[in-house]
Amino acid sequence: MEGGGEYNRNSSVQAAGMSQAIPLFQHSAERVLLAPAPEPVVIADYGSSEGRNSLASITAAIRALRSRAGPGRAISVVHTDLPNNDFAALFRTLSDSPDSYVRGGAIFPSAIGQSFYEQILPSNSVTLGWSSWAVQWLSRTPAPIPDHVYPDATTDAVTRTAYDNQAADDWRTFLTHRDRELRDGGRLVVMTMASIDDGDFGLRPLMRAMIDVLTGLVKEGFISDDERRLMAIPIVGRRKVDFLAPFAERGQFAKLAVEYAELFVNEDHFWGEFERDHDASNFGARWAAFSRASVSPTLALGLKSRQKERVVEFYNRLEAGITIRLAEAPEPMRVPLVCIVMTKGSVS
Amino acid sequence: MEGGGEYNRNSSVQAAGMSQAIPLFQHSAERVLLAPAPEPVVIADYGSSEGRNSLASITAAIRALRSRAGPGRAISVVHTDLPNNDFAALFRTLSDSPDSYVRGGAIFPSAIGQSFYEQILPSNSVTLGWSSWAVQWLSRTPAPIPDHVYPDATTDAVTRTAYDNQAADDWRTFLTHRDRELRDGGRLVVMTMASIDDGDFGLRPLMRAMIDVLTGLVKEGFISDDERRLMAIPIVGRRKVDFLAPFAERGQFAKLAVEYAELFVNEDHFWGEFERDHDASNFGARWAAFSRASVSPTLALGLKSRQKERVVEFYNRLEAGITIRLAEAPEPMRVPLVCIVMTKGSVS
Numbered sequence: 001m002e003g004g005g006e007y008n009r010n011s012s013v014q015a016a017g018m019s020q021a022i023p024l025f026q027h028s029a030e031r032v033l034l035a036p037a038p039e040p041v042v043i044a045d046y047g048s049s050e051g052r053n054s055l056a057s058i059t060a061a062i063r064a065l066r067s068r069a070g071p072g073r074a075i076s077v078v079h080t081d082l083p084n085n086d087f088a089a090l091f092r093t094l095s096d097s098p099d100s101y102v103r104g105g106a107i108f109p110s111a112i113g114q115s116f117y118e119q120i121l122p123s124n125s126v127t128l129g130w131s132s133w134a135v136q137w138l139s140r141t142p143a144p145i146p147d148h149v150y151p152d153a154t155t156d157a158v159t160r161t162a163y164d165n166q167a168a169d170d171w172r173t174f175l176t177h178r179d180r181e182l183r184d185g186g187r188l189v190v191m192t193m194a195s196i197d198d199g200d201f202g203l204r205p206l207m208r209a210m211i212d213v214l215t216g217l218v219k220e221g222f223i224s225d226d227e228r229r230l231m232a233i234p235i236v237g238r239r240k241v242d243f244l245a246p247f248a249e250r251g252q253f254a255k256l257a258v259e260y261a262e263l264f265v266n267e268d269h270f271w272g273e274f275e276r277d278h279d280a281s282n283f284g285a286r287w288a289a290f291s292r293a294s295v296s297p298t299l300a301l302g303l304k305s306r307q308k309e310r311v312v313e314f315y316n317r318l319e320a321g322i323t324i325r326l327a328e329a330p331e332p333m334r335v336p337l338v339c340i341v342m343t344k345g346s347v348s
Numbered sequence: 349m350e351g352g353g354e355y356n357r358n359s360s361v362q363a364a365g366m367s368q369a370i371p372l373f374q375h376s377a378e379r380v381l382l383a384p385a386p387e388p389v390v391i392a393d394y395g396s397s398e399g400r401n402s403l404a405s406i407t408a409a410i411r412a413l414r415s416r417a418g419p420g421r422a423i424s425v426v427h428t429d430l431p432n433n434d435f436a437a438l439f440r441t442l443s444d445s446p447d448s449y450v451r452g453g454a455i456f457p458s459a460i461g462q463s464f465y466e467q468i469l470p471s472n473s474v475t476l477g478w479s480s481w482a483v484q485w486l487s488r489t490p491a492p493i494p495d496h497v498y499p500d501a502t503t504d505a506v507t508r509t510a511y512d513n514q515a516a517d518d519w520r521t522f523l524t525h526r527d528r529e530l531r532d533g534g535r536l537v538v539m540t541m542a543s544i545d546d547g548d549f550g551l552r553p554l555m556r557a558m559i560d561v562l563t564g565l566v567k568e569g570f571i572s573d574d575e576r577r578l579m580a581i582p583i584v585g586r587r588k589v590d591f592l593a594p595f596a597e598r599g600q601f602a603k604l605a606v607e608y609a610e611l612f613v614n615e616d617h618f619w620g621e622f623e624r625d626h627d628a629s630n631f632g633a634r635w636a637a638f639s640r641a642s643v644s645p646t647l648a649l650g651l652k653s654r655q656k657e658r659v660v661e662f663y664n665r666l667e668a669g670i671t672i673r674l675a676e677a678p679e680p681m682r683v684p685l686v687c688i689v690m691t692k693g694s695v696s
Contacts, residue, residue, distance in 0.1 A: 038471075038472065039387070040473065074470030083440050083443055084439075084440070087435035088434065092432070095431055108460075108468065110460045111458060111460070113435065113439025122388040122454070125422070
């Protein structure tokens with residue numbers, strides 16, 4: 001994360017996928033087995049970033065829980081992300097945003113700065129889990145990517161296998177820890193990037209633009225070829241069958257069972273704008289800003305010297321280059337996403 | 349807070365006061381009524397800043413709790429501070445410091461970015477509360493200070509009364525919310541800056557140096573007289589009798605009772621260094637760095653234009669000026685502190 005609210009300002013792509021996931025989360029809140037009074041009802045938000053994309057889902061869940069648990073019952077909302085996340089921006093969003101769920105009483109937000117590939121909450125403590133646009137990030141970069149920065153775009157089979165294996169391991173690790181943290185009868189809703197069955201992760205035009213611009217930066221001598229080859233974005237789009245694999249043998253994984261799993265392709269609303277206003281350069285700029293906020297800091301890890309000025313210049317050049325590339329030949333981006341609802345133990 | 353770990357690096361004055369408070373906190377952990385299994389035992393750290401000064405106290409408490417509650421029992425540690433605190437530095441400290449208490453299993457740190465002058469944790473949820481070097485900060489600046497930046501140094505009676513009243517209100521507010529958050533049988537240990545009975549808040553040489561340097565910056569034209577007069581540090585040193593006042597009438601406040609309250613004067617270990625090495629300029633630099641980390645950002649709020657370069661220049665000039673002033677005539681600083689141990693409800 002670049003921090004300073006950069007992610008909050010440029011996360012409207014992520015927000016768009018919510019219209020599918022939020023009703024599922026609300027439905028879960030309406031049916032989940034509540035922790036017995038007077039224990040607080042704990043909602044965990046795994047991979048919250050700076051918080052803006054969590055507000056609507058948490059608000060919907062709180063509304064449902066509040067009507068079931070009564071006005072005085074404490075509801076704890078725990079936002080988790082990596083230690084270097086901009087938590088100050090998260091807390092400002094919670095206190096200042098007009099859409100904040102922190103209205104009325106007995107709502108207690110907090111944050112955990114630790115990877116969700118570990119157990120980060122007490123066992124049997126979470127009533128409702130939510131994770132949106134987070135699980136596509138692997139726990140680590142398992143291998144350099146010789147011919148690209150996105151594992152889904154590589155043509156190298158060994159590299160591809162390394163990322164597929166890491167993706168399978170990480171998904172099991174994620175489920176293992178969530179299973180521990182959830183209470184019996186608790187529910188977990190995951191919305192994340194996916195691939196359609198032929199392996200298409202979507203975002204092809206953006207991925208092409210990015211590698212073209214990076215190759216150009218090498219030619220110009222702004223970055224070295226070595227630096228380019230150290231850049232890898234450990235994001236994967238798993239297929240629906242990959243998400244379901246851990247559950248295949250026994251119908252559940254630990255005590256988790258899948259209640260619902262659907263893949264859908266997110267509408268490209270920047271494309272919708274473009275069809276209305278024919279402003280190609282705005283179309284390019286919107287996707288470039290999305291890309292800057294979500295993956296530029298990860299690319300910058302490949303830079304061998306990372307003085308602040310150089311990093312900012314790198315972000316600026318990458319964003320400007322992607323804007324131009326996409327504006328030259330606008331085409332809609334497919335963003336395949338998956339929504340999965342899981343329950344722990346007996347289903348009510 | 350200036351952030352970026354600035355506070356962590358320059359908080360050794362605060363660390364020194366801990367030798368009095370940590371044994372009290374450990375003693376509390378040994379005797380406190382534990383939440384019934386399997387509920388997590390919750391430790392709250394009110395005003396944690398970037399975390400370094402919390403490690404030793406939390407470690408001592410966890411050791412005592414662990415031996416009482418057994419190896420598998422979840423212990424949650426909740427660090428609270430204002431929303432703009434550098435929580436990323438806090439989480440890095442917890443994950444990377446060799447002194448971190450996050451060793452072994454079943455320990456779950458989290459953070460809350462909200463003022464402790466509100467209820468920020470569920471009612472009846474906290475087993476052990478800790479607050480060090482935090483309660484001296486008022487909830488707001490009740491009035492400008494015409495002749496100084498420290499309320500304890502003003503000669504203006506009306507101003508002084510405004511701060512005294514705010515200090516009394518804030519202490520009651522703090523206690524009211526902690527009383528709600530603590531479980532019955534829970535304990536709260538507060539260590540904070542104080543005044544000895546004649547009203548001496550200590551730090552007189554530092555306060556003199558600071559106002560002299562600020563006056564100099566006005567003369568040089570680096571800051572305006574208006575800006576200087578907008579600078580106020582809402583820190584107070586309450587007397588022991590002020591801390592005890594809310595309990596005076598009934599022997600308790602809400603369900604809180606005072607088990608222990610002592611005032612002590614902290615040894616100036618920078619002065620100890622100076623007596624050994626006679627390095628006056630190091631002596632000045634150490635106190636100036638302490639001052640920069642703890643109060644410079646508050647002073648900077650008085651600046652009308654706050655471009656980053658100007659603010660950093662302001663910090664640098666203030667720190668350099670204070671270093672020189674203190675080095676000219678080194679004298680030991682008295683830092684009166686108070687330790688208070690409170691219990692909620694029936695004492696075990």
